[in-house]
Amino acid sequence: xxxxxxxxxxxxxxxxxxxxxxxxxxxxxxxxxxxxxxxxxxxxxxxxxxxxxxxxxxxxxxxxxxxxxxxxxxxxxxxxxxxxxxxxxxxxxxxxxxxxxxxxxxxxxxxxxxxxxxxxxxxxxxxxxxxxxxxxxxxxxxxxxxxxxxxxxxxxxxxxxxxxxxxxxxxxxxxxxxxxxxxxxxxxxxxxxxxxxxxxxxxxxxxxxxxxxxxxxxxxxxxxxxxxxxxxxxxxxxxxxxxxxxxxxxxxxxxxxxxxxxxxxxxxxxxxxx
Amino acid sequence: xxxxxxxxxxxxxxxxxxxxxxxxxxxxxxxxxxxxxxxxxxxxxxxxxxxxxxxxxxxxxxxxxxxxxxxxxxxxxxxxxxxxxxxxxxxxxxxxxxxxxxxxxxxxxxxxxxxxxxxxxxxxxxxxxxxxxxxxxxxxxxxxxxxxxxxxxxxxxxxxxxxxxxxxxxxxxxxxxxxxxxxxxxxxxxxxxxxxxxxxxxxxxxxxxxxxxxxxxxxxxxxxxxxxxxxxxxxxxxxxxxxxxxxxxxxxxxxxxxxxxxxxxxxxxxxxxxxxxxxxxxxxxxxxxxxxxxxxxxxxxxxxxxxxxxxxxxxxxxxxxxxxxxxxxxxxxxxxxxx
Numbered sequence: 001x002x003x004x005x006x007x008x009x010x011x012x013x014x015x016x017x018x019x020x021x022x023x024x025x026x027x028x029x030x031x032x033x034x035x036x037x038x039x040x041x042x043x044x045x046x047x048x049x050x051x052x053x054x055x056x057x058x059x060x061x062x063x064x065x066x067x068x069x070x071x072x073x074x075x076x077x078x079x080x081x082x083x084x085x086x087x088x089x090x091x092x093x094x095x096x097x098x099x100x101x102x103x104x105x106x107x108x109x110x111x112x113x114x115x116x117x118x119x120x121x122x123x124x125x126x127x128x129x130x131x132x133x134x135x136x137x138x139x140x141x142x143x144x145x146x147x148x149x150x151x152x153x154x155x156x157x158x159x160x161x162x163x164x165x166x167x168x169x170x171x172x173x174x175x176x177x178x179x180x181x182x183x184x185x186x187x188x189x190x191x192x193x194x195x196x197x198x199x200x201x202x203x204x205x206x207x208x209x210x211x212x213x214x215x216x217x218x219x220x221x222x223x224x225x226x227x228x229x230x231x232x233x234x235x236x237x238x239x240x241x242x243x244x245x246x247x248x249x250x251x252x253x254x255x256x257x258x259x260x261x262x263x264x265x266x267x268x269x270x271x272x273x274x
Numbered sequence: 275x276x277x278x279x280x281x282x283x284x285x286x287x288x289x290x291x292x293x294x295x296x297x298x299x300x301x302x303x304x305x306x307x308x309x310x311x312x313x314x315x316x317x318x319x320x321x322x323x324x325x326x327x328x329x330x331x332x333x334x335x336x337x338x339x340x341x342x343x344x345x346x347x348x349x350x351x352x353x354x355x356x357x358x359x360x361x362x363x364x365x366x367x368x369x370x371x372x373x374x375x376x377x378x379x380x381x382x383x384x385x386x387x388x389x390x391x392x393x394x395x396x397x398x399x400x401x402x403x404x405x406x407x408x409x410x411x412x413x414x415x416x417x418x419x420x421x422x423x424x425x426x427x428x429x430x431x432x433x434x435x436x437x438x439x440x441x442x443x444x445x446x447x448x449x450x451x452x453x454x455x456x457x458x459x460x461x462x463x464x465x466x467x468x469x470x471x472x473x474x475x476x477x478x479x480x481x482x483x484x485x486x487x488x489x490x491x492x493x494x495x496x497x498x499x500x501x502x503x504x505x506x507x508x509x510x511x512x513x514x515x516x517x518x519x520x521x522x523x524x525x526x527x528x529x530x531x532x533x534x535x536x537x538x539x540x541x542x543x544x545x546x547x548x549x550x551x552x553x554x555x556x557x558x559x560x561x562x563x564x565x566x567x568x569x570x571x572x573x574x575x576x577x578x579x580x581x582x583x584x585x586x587x588x589x590x591x592x593x594x595x596x597x598x599x600x601x602x603x604x605x606x607x608x609x610x611x612x613x
Binding site: 169 | 341
């Protein structure tokens with residue numbers, strides 16, 4: 001990087017705007033820190049309801065990340081590598097929940113998988129399986145909004161990857177699945193990690209789809225964001241502390257993983273980032 | 275879409291060079307043979323087995339063809355070490371890990387990169403990368419070896435070394451070799467026959483000597499119609515096995531190949547009395563080929579050379595077959611390659 005030499009002719013307006021943007025992101029955080037009831041913090045965190053919400057949040061968001069990887073990587077591969085009619089339609093469909101208001105996603109999930117939904121009624125009748133208002137429902141709602149982040153990231157990496165590497169593997173006798181496992185996957189590894197982190201962060205912060213589809217039952221469906229929102233009405237101080245816990249977790253993961261994976265060994269060629 | 279129509283046959287132990295400009299269809303042809311692209315009609319067979327024949331619906335997927343490919347930019351797997359790269363084909367074909375590594379290690383020794391076995395490809399130089407790509411392709415003992423401009427990515431100093439290594443490996447290779455290149459020197463060093471490709475068609479095929487001496491079109495003449503003289507360079511002179519001396523400039527000592535372009539050869543009636551031109555070879559005109567307003571004149575003496583002059587010059591000098599002439603060439607216009 002030629003940062004040293006570039007420093008002499010920085011465009012002042014761009015710097016000013018950039019600094020304003022930084023302030024815009026920093027100020028709310030400072031506001032929270034400023035209003036936080038530091039002496040009470042530990043008491044608020046260390047109560048059963050908060051710990052249950054925290055535990056549920058972590059478990060559900062990790063499950064949502066696992067599901068996003070298992071289904072999202074093949075989906076990204078399909079979108080990037082296989083030519084078929086209606087591909088752009090499928091891509092739009094699969095990434096719609098990125099731009100959809102999460103509440104709408106929750107409602108839609110409800111009519112699909114709810115007890116009277118098009119699929120949900122059969123799940124209920126045949127398998128006695130009910131997803132709404134359960135922990136599994138939380139995972140589904142989170143996966144629904146989080147997976148597109150992984151898909152978009154991994155698809156971009158696949159498009160950048162020289163397809164001839166896969167050609168080379170096939171001429172060496174690598175069947176498609178072997179080639180995917182030993183050549184494609186390692187090459188897009190950093191993007192898969194980056195996409196997973198994005199998806200996980202999105203799942204951790206999920207609110208709208210969760211509360212609509214899975215409700216707000218302490219211990220089974222009340223995740224941290226829900227707990228924060230509800231505390232805001234009854235006990236604002238507790239809401240601030242819980243919000244800070246969420247921020248610390250997300251921030252730590254982003255900072256730690258960002259250096260290693262986003263701008264890491266490949267010189268940052270891999271992805272779009274948070 | 276490229277319209278590619280060719281009819282070629284390669285025998286085991288033979289290397290066929292495909293020579294032609296960018297866009298002539300060379301790489302596409304290799305991809306079809308490898309199974310990475312499909313043909314619309316016709317037939318590709320390897321060892322008499324049809325691997326792509328639309329009429330009968332037979333198609334063998336790339337991983338089941340007995341092929342090895344050296345790609346232009348090598349396409350080494352950057353996340354695998356050198357030995358893992360070389361072992362890749364063996365592993366993919368189901369060989370056990372220990373066995374595959376042992377075979378790979380032998381290949382790495384053969385290409386002289388023992389010390390790099392556990393390194394990643396990014397630490398290799400261009401020439402080393404090329405050798406690893408070659409070892410990776412040969413390790414599975416393919417029936418067909420496809421080389422796509424294997425030397426094009428190298429700088430001119432390493433190219434000669436790598437070319438010499440490649441030649442050694444190709445001579446030891448018992449399968450069929452197909453080499454794509456746009457450099458006549460590669461054909462000379464590495465191939466037994468050469469097929470000239472232009473806009474998807476084979477415009478001429480034969481041994482390099484035939485094709486360079488008798489280009490059948492203006493196009494082929496421009497591409498490969500050069501005089502090739504091999505010999506030993508000592509000081510500023512290249513001496514052929516039959517004792518003819520070619521004065522050259524800036525050549526490294528050792529076995530070499532001189533490329534004398536026909537348009538840099540002049541023809542003089544009788545002996546050259548005094549001139550700055552260092553080379554003069556007397557001979558007799560054996561051939562006169564008119565290609566447009568230029569003429570290729572074959573002169574046979576101690577060397578067999580082709581000169582290219584304008585038809586105006588030919589007419590003015592009243593040159594005819596059987597005339598005694600002296601062919602001249604400036605030392606600085608002769609390119610010399612280590613062979």
